[in-house]
Amino acid sequence: MKELVEIIAKSLVDHPEEVVVKETEGDRTVNLVLSVAEDDMGKVIGKQGRIAKAIRTVLKAAATKENKRVNVEIL
């Protein structure tokens, strides 16, 4: 799950080397915290959060496959 967020974020931003994803796993929930370079924030959030929403939708699909819930937070 962590790898998936990394792949997507790194493909979107200008500074892939600054993409960091932290994962904490609860019982059935996976919490992912994504951070990127400051000037790349717009590239992972998008107008009205459109990109962030798309990332969450894809992650949700991946989580469903593993019978889990997922939270993606962007810092």
Next chain:
Amino acid sequence: METSIRETAKNVDIAIEKALTKLAVPKEKVEIKIIDEGNKGIFGLIGNRDAIVEVFIKKTKADIAIEFLHEVTNSMGLSLKIEIIEEDSDDEQVALNLIGENLGILIGHRGSTLDSLQYLTSLVANKDVTDGYVRIVLDAEGYRDRRRKTLFQLAKRLAEKARTTGRKVVLEPMPPHERRIIHLALQEEKDIKTYSEGNEPYRKVIIVAN
């Protein structure tokens, strides 16, 4: 995916020419890096050095899109084939079809996952703005086509409802390409008008009979 070769020749131009012949691609499709300009030397005798160039075949936006989709779906534990079903000659639209098992999770409710993946792929493929913009369309297991048929029938049915009730029929929110299918399905019906209302992503089609 990225192919490159190095060529050495008397001067830069000849080296590039040699590389292009070997790669068998036109000059517009490559990127050229000059490693060494070369040096004619004095009287062509002392200190002459050959020019060295490195020529890369540029990745097309379709290549970038396919690569990204493979990475994403592999990471989701899916292994699938991706085929190009349509590539405009003027490179304005690339339609890709995902083939494999358990694609249901990639489609999602009303295609929401497929739409998200399509949007992200389009952003990734079009990151290099200097190369123009290509519309990326994703399909999985013929989902788009099935959906098109469903929406077409829905449009016809709801137009009939608008006629018999004399009231406007409000559809549920849909993404732009789905609304377009509804509008197109009813454009020939002279007594029916369609328009959209609201803001994305809650914009919806309204059907009224005159």
